[in-house]
Amino acid sequence: MAIDILMPALSPTMTEGKLAKWNKKEGDTVSSGEVIAEIETDKATMEVEAVDEGVLGKILVPEGTEGVSVNTPIAILVEEGEAVPDAPSAGSGEVHPAAEEKPKAAAATTAVTAVSAAASEPEKDWGETSEITVREALRDAMAAEMRRDEDVFLLGEEVAQYQGAYKVSQGLLDEFGEKRVIDMPITEHGFTGMATGAAMTGLKPIVEFMTMNFSLQAIDHIINSAAKTHYMSGGQISCPMVFRGPNGAAARVGAQHSQCFASWYAHVPGLKVVAPWSAADAKGLLRAAIRDPNPVIVLENEILYGQKFPCPVDEDFILPIGKAKIERPGKDVTIVAFSISVGTAMAAAELLAEKGIDAEVINLRTIRPLDTATIIESVKKTSRLVTVEEGWPFAGIGAEIAMQVIEHAFDWLDAPPVRVAGLDVPMPFAANLEKLALPQPDWVVDAVSKIV
C-alpha cells in the first residue's frame, strides 16, 4: 500500500520549512532509519529519516522548494513492484483535529484568589494550657506524630546524636531510634532528593534544614520534584512530607544566614506554607503539616525558639492549615503579620492603644493557602490595612495580601494599604545596621498613623 511521506515538524516551533535536498531519487529503495532528505527549519538544517520501508515512488515536492508547510505530502512511498499513484491519498496531510479546536473558556478565577465562605468559624477551645517554649512545642509535635504513624521519620543535619543544631529534636533519637531519627551528612541537595523519593512511595519524611537558607541547595527537589509530581502524574504519586527549619533573620549572622523565604515558597502551586508564631501555632501547625498528604514548608524562627507561650495540653491538639487567627480584635485598622512579625504587630497594637487607636492583629499562621476570607472580613470592618513581615518588600507577602484586599474589598478601603517589611538590602552584620534593617513596632505605628 502506498504511504505518503509528509513534511515533518522538526522543532516545537516549526510550521514550514525549505526542502533543501533529496538524498534519494525516484525508484530508490528506502529502509527504515535511512536519511531521505534534508530540511531547513527555523533553527537548523535537519535530516529526515524514513520511518517505513519501501521504494520512493514519486517525489511531490522538488528540492529547493521553500515554505513547505508541515504535514504537506512531499513524496509517495510504495512497496516493491507496486504501481505509483499520481496523487497523495485522500485524507493525508490532515491537520491534527485538536489543533483546530478552539480552547474552551478556562476558569475565571484561580484557586488562590477564590475566597472561601467559611470566614469566621470560631476557633475550637482546646481547654487547659501550659507555658512551653516554641522549641518544645515543635519537638512535642514531631514526637506525637511519630508515635501515631510509623511512616513518619525525621532526617537532617545533627538531628540525632547532636540532638538538633538548635535542640529542636532533643530526645527524639532516644525515643525513636536511629531508624527514624537520621543524621545526614552536609548534603542538602542529595538528602532532600532522597527524602522526596521516599515520600513518593508513601513514607512521610520530615526534612529538617539546619536553617531554611540551606534549603536553597535543595530547592530544585522542593519545587520540581515534590511540589509538581502529584500534578504531573495525574494524581498518582504524591509527596506527603514536611520541610522545616528556622527561617528569617537570626541575630548577627549576616546576609547569607538571615532572610525570609515565605514569598519564595508561597509562590509555588503544589506546596503549602505555614509560619507559626506562638508555641500553640508551632505545635498545632507542625502536627497538621506532618499529617497533610502534600508537601508542606514549615517556616520556623530561631529567635522564637526560646520564647514561652501558653499551649493546649490536650493530646489531640492540632490546628487547621489555611486558617488565620485574630490575635487581637480591633476596629480601627487591620494589621496582618506572620511568624515573629506577629510579635512586632502585637507590640505595635499596644502602642497604638495608648494613642486611642484600636488595631486588629491577624496572625496568618498559614501563608499558602492564604486565609483571604479572614483578612477581607477584618478589612471590611476596619477599612484599613497594614502588613508586617521581615522579608524583603518587593513581591513579598505584603504585596500579595494588599492585592487580595484590592481585588475583594476595594470599596471598603478608606486609605491605601501600607506595607511594613525588612529593608530592601542584604542583611548587614553590624548590630546597629541590622536593627535598622528589620521592622520594629514603631515602624508599624508610623505606618498606621499615616492612614488612620
Add this chain to the structure above:
Amino acid sequence: MTEQNTMGQSGSADATAGRNHPGLTADQLKQAYYDMLLIRRFEEKAGQLYGMGLIGGFCHLYIGQEAVVVGLQMAQKDGDKVITSYRDHGQMLAAGMDPRGVMAELTGRATGLSHGKGGSMHMFSREKNFYGGHGIVGAQVALGIGLAFANKYRGTDEVSITYFGEGASNQGQVFESFNLAALHKLPCVFVIENNRYGMGTSVERASASKALWKNGEPWGIPGRQVDGMDVEAVNAAAKEAIAHCRAGNGPYLLEMSTYRYRGHSMSDPAKYRQRSEVDEIRQKHDPIDHVRNLLKAAGVDDADFKEMETKVKEIVADATEFAKTSPEPDPSELFTDVLVGE
C-alpha cells in the same frame, strides 16, 4: 568488578560462541527480541507523530538503547522500583505500562497516563513501580536512592533501579547520592546509560573521568562496564548487581555502553557527530539485529519473526489510533491534582 566490555565486543552479529557471560534461553531471547522491537517500533511511531505535529514540545527517543532496559527488566522481580530521566518511553514499555496510555500522554490526551498533564518526560505508574519520568537532569538519582531508602525502611528486599545518562553523571547530586547510598547501604542499582552524548557534548568533552563505572569507587561502590548493545551481557550484569543490592550489600554501579541513533530530542540537528558513526553502529552493533541473529542461529524461522513483527505493529498502531482519537483533557482538569484532597 573490573570486567570491561566496550560496546560491540560481545555484540558481534554472527557468533553465539563468543559470548562470555551466561546467556539467556531461546524463549527468554525471544521475549527480549519482542520487547526491544516493541520499543523500537513505538519510538519510530512517536518520531513520526512528532513530525506530524501530534506530539509537541520535547520528545526524547530511546531508539538504539533498547537492550539496556530490556536486559535489566528481565533481571528484576515484582516490586523492584524504577526511576529514570526524560528519555523514559523505553523504561515505561519495559515495565509493562500500557502503550495506549503512554502514546496518549505523548499526544497530550485525557486518556494519557498523566491525564495529559505530564507529557513525554513526566509519566508514572505506582502499579508498575515506575516512579518517572523526570525532566531535571540528575534529579532522579537522588530520588532513586529515596526509593531504595523506602525499601530498606520497610524492611523489604526490593531494589531501586536508578537510570541516568553519562551527561547527568557529572551532576553534583549524583555524587551526593553515591555517598548517601553507600553510607546507608541502600539497595540501589545505579545504571549509567552512556550513549556517548549529553545533548551535543560528547562524554570525552564532559567527563574528566574516563571510566564512569569507576565513579563510585571513592565510596566503595562496585562498578562494571557493560556492552549495552548486548541484551545478554546487560542481563547478566544486572543479575549480579541486583543480587548484590538485594543481599543488603549496598549500591552497585553499572555503566552501559550504548548509543542513541536519533538526536537528543526531536529538534536536534545532530551536527556534533558524523552520519557515518550512526550508520556504522546501526549496521554492526544494533541490539535488535544482534538478538535476531542469535535467534536465527537457534532455529527461529522467518514466520516466527513475522508473527512478532505483526503483533508489535498491531500494538503500536492501536496505541497510535487511541492517542489520536482520544479527547484532549477537559479544561476542568487544569485545577485538579495540584494538591491531594482538593
